Amino acid sequence: MNILETESGRLLNAVRGLLTAKGILSPAEIAERIAITDAGSPAQGARMVARAWINPEYRALMLRDGTIAAEAMGIVMRGMPPLGVLENSSEVHNLVVCTLCSCYPRAVLGYPPFWYKSAAYRARAVRDPRGLLKEWGTVLPERVKLRVVDSTADYRWMVLPLRPAGTEGWSEEKLVSIVREGDMIGVTIPVLPG
Amino acid sequence: MTVLASGQRVRVKNDWPETRGPCHIRTPHYVRGEEGVVMRHLGDFPNPEDLAFARPAALRPLYHVAFAQPSIWHEGSAGDVVQVEIFGHWLEPA
Numbered sequence: 666m667n668i669l670e671t672e673s674g675r676l677l678n679a680v681r682g683l684l685t686a687k688g689i690l691s692p693a694e695i696a697e698r699i700a701i702t703d704a705g706s707p708a709q710g711a712r713m714v715a716r717a718w719i720n721p722e723y724r725a726l727m728l729r730d731g732t733i734a735a736e737a738m739g740i741v742m743r744g745m746p747p748l749g750v751l752e753n754s755s756e757v758h759n760l761v762v763c764t765l766c767s768c769y770p771r772a773v774l775g776y777p778p779f780w781y782k783s784a785a786y787r788a789r790a791v792r793d794p795r796g797l798l799k800e801w802g803t804v805l806p807e808r809v810k811l812r813v814v815d816s817t818a819d820y821r822w823m824v825l826p827l828r829p830a831g832t833e834g835w836s837e838e839k840l841v842s843i844v845r846e847g848d849m850i851g852v853t854i855p856v857l858p859g
Numbered sequence: 860m861t862v863l864a865s866g867q868r869v870r871v872k873n874d875w876p877e878t879r880g881p882c883h884i885r886t887p888h889y890v891r892g893e894e895g896v897v898m899r900h901l902g903d904f905p906n907p908e909d910l911a912f913a914r915p916a917a918l919r920p921l922y923h924v925a926f927a928q929p930s931i932w933h934e935g936s937a938g939d940v941v942q943v944e945i946f947g948h949w950l951e952p953a
Contacts, residue, residue: 815942818944
């Protein structure tokens with residue numbers, strides 16, 4: 666049979682069967698890994714961001730070691746590349762891209778959005794980041810410098826956005842609700858609903 | 860191997876292994892031959908150039924290196940940077 670004609674499901678089953686038969690992985694380990702992968706979503710990263718906004722100690726931990734900070738929120742990081750966290754400030758705004766492929770912090774943000782993998786985003790994020798942000802409707806004060814982080818090797822990067830004005834006194838749960846995927850990639854900044 | 864210090868100016872080797880045969884390189888084309896500044900040592904990781912071909916891969920130091928965005932593209936805003944993970948064996952003193 667031509668492997669190119671094999672349905673992806675049948676191919677997957679064949680690989681799973683071989684991994685088990687050769688003793689490389691047990692069915693339980695495969696099931697666990699699928700569950701871990703499925704748990705990755707922007708909601709995980711949003712929980713970390715909201716916690717960092719209200720808890721200075723957690724924020725410091727997150728900036729020092731994103732992997733430990735994610736684990737502290739119950740996110741499984743075993744087998745994942747190290748997570749680095751880039752903090753936006755009144756002086757610098759971070760934008761994450763992977764020009765070589767689609768490296769992405771999947772444990773905390775899930776699968777990358779389709780545009781993150783596009784040739785256009787990958788090329789323009791490094792060459793014309795200000796033009797790109799403008800198209801996203803993201804307006805930064807003139808004095809804010811851009812740091813484009815090209816995720817080329819073993820780290821995965823997420824952005825810790827600035828807490829927007831007008832959220833004083835908000836509960837952690839309410840803060841979680843305003844943090845979006847793009848805010849943690851850096852194409853957007855959190856905005857208040859309405 | 861001596862670990863490069865934060866703040867050290869470096870130049871990415873202007874090397875193009877792609878022209879010599881099959882390879883797997885994690886150093887983007889746009890920074891080859893460019894000067895940047897080491898921000899920090901991110902740790903030591905197996906050399907992806909060997910890993911990709913299932914060869915024994917020695918640990919190599921990985922650095923976060925910042926490049927002035929306008930000097931790479933000859934356009935853009937002064938003060939903006941592109942920060943890239945680059946393995947030590949691709950860096951030489953500037």
